[in-house]
Amino acid sequence: MRGPVLLSAEGLSFSYAAGGAPVLREASIRLRAGASVGLLGANGAGKTTLLGVLTRTVRGITRGSLLLDAGVLPERRAIGYATQAIGLYPMLTVEENVGHLARLLLGRSQARAAVARAIEEFSLGSIARTRVHHLSGGQRRLVHLAASFVHGPPIRLLDEPTVALDFEARQLVVKLVRGWRAEGVAVLVTAHYPEDIEELSTELVLLRDGTTRDLGELGSVLSNRARTLSLRGDSPTSASWELTLATGTLDEVRAKLGEIPPDVRLSELRLSGNRLRDILLRDPSLSSFAEETEAR
Amino acid sequence: MSPHALPGSTASANAGAHFVNEVGCYALTEWRVLWRERTAMVFIFILPAVLSAILGPGVSGLDSAPGAMGRATIGFAVMFSYMVVTYSGHAFYRDFWYHTSGRQALIRPSKLAFAIGKVLPACAMSFAQLLLFTGFAAVFLDLPLHGNLLQVALTGAALVVSGSALGFLLFAVTRSTATLSNLSYLVLVTFSAVGGAIVVTDALPAWSRTLGYATPHYWALRALHEVTFGEGRWGVVLQSTAVILAFTAVCAAVASLAFDFRDQKHDTT
Numbered sequence: 001m002r003g004p005v006l007l008s009a010e011g012l013s014f015s016y017a018a019g020g021a022p023v024l025r026e027a028s029i030r031l032r033a034g035a036s037v038g039l040l041g042a043n044g045a046g047k048t049t050l051l052g053v054l055t056r057t058v059r060g061i062t063r064g065s066l067l068l069d070a071g072v073l074p075e076r077r078a079i080g081y082a083t084q085a086i087g088l089y090p091m092l093t094v095e096e097n098v099g100h101l102a103r104l105l106l107g108r109s110q111a112r113a114a115v116a117r118a119i120e121e122f123s124l125g126s127i128a129r130t131r132v133h134h135l136s137g138g139q140r141r142l143v144h145l146a147a148s149f150v151h152g153p154p155i156r157l158l159d160e161p162t163v164a165l166d167f168e169a170r171q172l173v174v175k176l177v178r179g180w181r182a183e184g185v186a187v188l189v190t191a192h193y194p195e196d197i198e199e200l201s202t203e204l205v206l207l208r209d210g211t212t213r214d215l216g217e218l219g220s221v222l223s224n225r226a227r228t229l230s231l232r233g234d235s236p237t238s239a240s241w242e243l244t245l246a247t248g249t250l251d252e253v254r255a256k257l258g259e260i261p262p263d264v265r266l267s268e269l270r271l272s273g274n275r276l277r278d279i280l281l282r283d284p285s286l287s288s289f290a291e292e293t294e295a296r
Numbered sequence: 297m298s299p300h301a302l303p304g305s306t307a308s309a310n311a312g313a314h315f316v317n318e319v320g321c322y323a324l325t326e327w328r329v330l331w332r333e334r335t336a337m338v339f340i341f342i343l344p345a346v347l348s349a350i351l352g353p354g355v356s357g358l359d360s361a362p363g364a365m366g367r368a369t370i371g372f373a374v375m376f377s378y379m380v381v382t383y384s385g386h387a388f389y390r391d392f393w394y395h396t397s398g399r400q401a402l403i404r405p406s407k408l409a410f411a412i413g414k415v416l417p418a419c420a421m422s423f424a425q426l427l428l429f430t431g432f433a434a435v436f437l438d439l440p441l442h443g444n445l446l447q448v449a450l451t452g453a454a455l456v457v458s459g460s461a462l463g464f465l466l467f468a469v470t471r472s473t474a475t476l477s478n479l480s481y482l483v484l485v486t487f488s489a490v491g492g493a494i495v496v497t498d499a500l501p502a503w504s505r506t507l508g509y510a511t512p513h514y515w516a517l518r519a520l521h522e523v524t525f526g527e528g529r530w531g532v533v534l535q536s537t538a539v540i541l542a543f544t545a546v547c548a549a550v551a552s553l554a555f556d557f558r559d560q561k562h563d564t565t
Contacts (some may be wrong), residue, residue, distance in 0.1 A: 057401035
């Protein structure tokens, strides 16, 4: 279910200097409570600049409208922004880094509880008293996220949040973002890999040459993409194999499957000593969509 | 009491508490960084002590004048207290080294609270150095003290605050740490030289002495000289600190106008 719009940008144009080349041209985006917008675009498309303009953290010439509706919360408390570059003081411990922002944004009285909550949420308990310069890149990324959202903002912007994360940490971020959505937080996420956008987002916005294209809900974007039906198994030499039977939309796959005589391929495989392990229907992925979009 | 008095006073009390909280946050973080990095301790405390011990009054042109060693020590203390320019500038650049500048731009704290919090630890360190060295010189190096410690403290506070304001200004108008560091060392040496911290001003050429009037060092040493070898007159001390504070106000005002939380710097290392 789509919640109310918390942050809305309409017709945003931005250039870093007067007379300079525009980085954004008529870009529009809406962040709704309980929804997560994935911002997809090639390198240099203007993703980070758009996030900077939405948070008003970049200096330049901006045109268009930017509306924030966060109730009684002041802007600094309403928006959390985890930048692409990890922003932490290396000589400070995890707790001190997170605490610095908690105290700045929430005041001394609420900071302690907020830090404890963030450390638990991001599973940082075992390294809470470790100085940041002793941590791995992935651990620093998690601390950076924890510090960015320690004040529990209803709008959260994440620029490439999965960079340097190992599988476990990446899964944690995916779980957290889904949890935030369930709590009614509005999320905007950019990522290098379409797989990440796919796991972290419910809506998709394409940014190309500084202009946005709202592609709507991710599910409907993917439902029009091709699926692949294939067989997978092992050969007599135990080498695994995969045989594509049909590619296309769900209806196309069904139709093509009907054209294959039921026992032909399976009997061929059996005769040559192959063993069938599974039948695989691959769902459409955002990767193929991104590849096609970039190629266009 | 007017019905609006309470909400008004509550609002200003909240604003005051908010301001103090912001200053405290930045100051605490800066203090932790400075304390753990150690280099500030070396430059502010150890270097002037070592130079005083090695060079003593030899470079100052005082040779065996009464209290010469103590006077030279004060000169080096004043000179190196101005490392506060470098460390204050670095405190602001730190957010670019560690990519935390975007956060300040998002949070947008009060410029004044941010600036005070950032420079407070380096200021406190330099101030403590000045008091410590003056006290040491008075007790162990025959430096006379005709005024009182309050006058020393007032002069020292004005001097280090002027250095911090200058550090803030250099940060605001430069684009890289290297530029800031070079400029601040240039300031440290030239201000100390023409202001009389290295060589007594009487030994300087006339044009250098004229330049010296434009430096906080000259006025700080004038006040300290009054407190030590002079008669400890408050008029001289207050006049000197007023000049230093005027210098501070100009630097801080220009820095505040030039500084924007959304500024980008070229080097982030």
